[in-house]
Amino acid sequence: xxxxxxxxxxxxxxxxxxxxxxxxxxxxxxxxxxxxxxxxxxxxxxxxxxxxxxxxxxxxxxxxxxxxxxxxxxxxxxxxxxxxxxxxxxxxxxxxxxxxxxxxxxxxxxxxxxxxxxxxxxxxxxxxxxxxxxxxxxxxxxxxxxxxxxxxxxxxxxxxxxxxxxxxxxxxxxxxxxxxxxxxxxxxxxxxxxxxxxxxxxxxxxxxxxxxxxxxxxxxxxxxxxxxxxxxxxxxxxxx
Amino acid sequence: xxxxxxxxxxxxxxxxxxxxxxxxxxxxxxxxxxxxxxxxxxxxxxxxxxxxxxxxxxxxxxxxxxxxxxxxxxxxxxxxxxxxxxxxxxxxxxxxxxxxxxxxxxxxxxxxxxxxxxxxxxxxxxxxxxxxxxxxxxxxxxxxxxxxxxxxxxxxxxxxxxxxxxxxxxxxxxxxxxxxxxxxxxxxxxxxxxxxxxxxxxxxxxxxxxxxxxxxxxxxxxxxxxxxxxxxxxxxxxxxxxxxxxxxxxxxxxxxxxxxxxxxxxxxxxxxxxxxxxxxxxxxxxxxxxxxxxxx
Numbered sequence: 001x002x003x004x005x006x007x008x009x010x011x012x013x014x015x016x017x018x019x020x021x022x023x024x025x026x027x028x029x030x031x032x033x034x035x036x037x038x039x040x041x042x043x044x045x046x047x048x049x050x051x052x053x054x055x056x057x058x059x060x061x062x063x064x065x066x067x068x069x070x071x072x073x074x075x076x077x078x079x080x081x082x083x084x085x086x087x088x089x090x091x092x093x094x095x096x097x098x099x100x101x102x103x104x105x106x107x108x109x110x111x112x113x114x115x116x117x118x119x120x121x122x123x124x125x126x127x128x129x130x131x132x133x134x135x136x137x138x139x140x141x142x143x144x145x146x147x148x149x150x151x152x153x154x155x156x157x158x159x160x161x162x163x164x165x166x167x168x169x170x171x172x173x174x175x176x177x178x179x180x181x182x183x184x185x186x187x188x189x190x191x192x193x194x195x196x197x198x199x200x201x202x203x204x205x206x207x208x209x210x211x212x213x214x215x216x217x218x219x220x221x222x223x224x225x226x227x228x229x230x231x232x233x234x235x236x237x238x239x240x
Numbered sequence: 241x242x243x244x245x246x247x248x249x250x251x252x253x254x255x256x257x258x259x260x261x262x263x264x265x266x267x268x269x270x271x272x273x274x275x276x277x278x279x280x281x282x283x284x285x286x287x288x289x290x291x292x293x294x295x296x297x298x299x300x301x302x303x304x305x306x307x308x309x310x311x312x313x314x315x316x317x318x319x320x321x322x323x324x325x326x327x328x329x330x331x332x333x334x335x336x337x338x339x340x341x342x343x344x345x346x347x348x349x350x351x352x353x354x355x356x357x358x359x360x361x362x363x364x365x366x367x368x369x370x371x372x373x374x375x376x377x378x379x380x381x382x383x384x385x386x387x388x389x390x391x392x393x394x395x396x397x398x399x400x401x402x403x404x405x406x407x408x409x410x411x412x413x414x415x416x417x418x419x420x421x422x423x424x425x426x427x428x429x430x431x432x433x434x435x436x437x438x439x440x441x442x443x444x445x446x447x448x449x450x451x452x453x454x455x456x457x458x459x460x461x462x463x464x465x466x467x468x469x470x471x472x473x474x475x476x477x478x479x480x481x482x483x484x485x486x487x488x489x490x491x492x493x494x495x496x497x498x499x500x501x502x503x504x505x506x507x508x509x510x511x512x513x514x515x516x517x518x519x520x521x522x523x524x525x526x527x528x529x530x531x532x533x534x535x536x
Contacts, residue, residue, distance in 0.1 A: 078431055089435065119530070
């Protein structure tokens with residue numbers, strides 16, 4: 001039996017009378033990048049919160065690595081701590097942690113912002129700090145909850161490149177929640193669609209990187225994913 | 241708003257479209273409203289000077305109204321008379337000793353009251369059990385007028401220092417409690433979640449996220465406490481003391497010395513200014529992470 005980074009079986013979750021997730025199974029291999037797609041309100045973030053330990057109130061079996069980290073849609077930096085202690089949040093402040101945090105900041109290109117207050121950062125910068133905060137823990141699983149949803153298109157493209165770069169170097173398993181089909185195909189090894197509480201589509205994305213949106217394979221995947229999401233055919237690109 | 245006399249000519253690059261009259265397409269361009277604080281035409285005056293202008297103007301007006309007999313001399317003492325009273329009392333050593341004893345009482349009461357207020361706020365803010373058990377009691381106690389407790393405090397604790405310190409502490413506890421408690425409950429849940437996912441334990445969350453997040457609210461409570469501690473001090477000393485500023489006012493009343501009464505009021509005002517300056521300094525030191533509206 002191969003080792004897994006995420007093993008979820010028969011997961012169910014309801015809010016009062018409404019069942020959001022029903023008997024869901026999902027396995028993610030170490031180092032695998034999985035994009036989780038679904039319509040608004042499909043339960044994508046709920047599933048991610050269960051994996052992240054933020055929602056203990058679910059049914060079923062969920063196993064995730066001890067070392068996991070979350071990047072939320074908003075950066076959620078602690079406003080009264082400067083950038084560097086934000087990266088080291090929750091780690092015992094040793095000299096080694098300081099060095100590692102500085103290295104993580106450097107990796108996202110913000111080494112010189114270590115002493116800045118979060119409020120002075122731009123949206124993209126703040127989200128890069130949030131990425132560094134996740135990275136510094138050397139996570140075996142990264143849970144990304146629409147981390148680029150609030151960014152402008154240009155910044156998002158650059159963040160995609162940064163994330164791919166970081167994943168190549170650190171090889172964590174990744175679960176990326178997104179509603180952007182192109183983002184999913186660009187980044188992921190595998191795209192799954194959550195609808196009606198289950199994973200109704202599970203596609204391998206076997207395209208060479210960097211991926212070209214005009215590539216026939218890309219277009220084919222997009223068509224199939226959009227169809228599964230219930231979007232009528234021939235919208236040339238998904239709105240972000 | 242300044243109007244720049246610029247008119248925009250109609251575009252001629254549209255080619256096929258019929259030419260339109262120039263007057264119909266004339267657009268008045270204006271500069272956007274100036275909202276920046278830094279472009280003020282006034283020369284830069286030091287902050288301290290700007291803040292002193294208001295109080296000095298009040299004192300000047302006060303002196304003027306006294307000298308022109310708008311205020312009767314036996315009802316309102318002029319600033320000059322107040323300074324003379326201060327000199328006289330200082331020479332008798334009456335000013336220093338009474339001021340010092342009042343300061344001591346207020347300091348003790350403030351420290352005690354703020355500490356209790358913060359402790360209660362933390363207990364009620366962090367634990368539902370604390371909230372359910374303590375908050376109704378505190379809310380009920382808060383509704384009792386503290387000044388009405390003065391006679392009881394004398395019966396309970398006698399006429400020594402403790403009843404005064406106790407009443408002052410009581411006056412400081414509630415504003416600190418209310419504001420700190422509300423601020424703890426107002427800490428962003430998203431930040432708490434972020435802390436949880438990155439491995440902060442219960443104590444870590446309290447120390448790194450909840451208490452720093454509640455700090456602005458606490459400082460508001462502290463401001464209120466710095467005012468109410470003096471109010472309680474005066475009343476306590478007027479009723480039941482042989483020393484202190486309140487006692488000085490009371491004595492001045494029996495001898496009809498309005499200059500001394502105004503002197504004491506002026507001292508309270510100055511103490512209030514100093515307290516405010518201390519809190520401002522604290523805010524600047526502790527809340528540097530905020531970027532808030534600072535006024536136009």
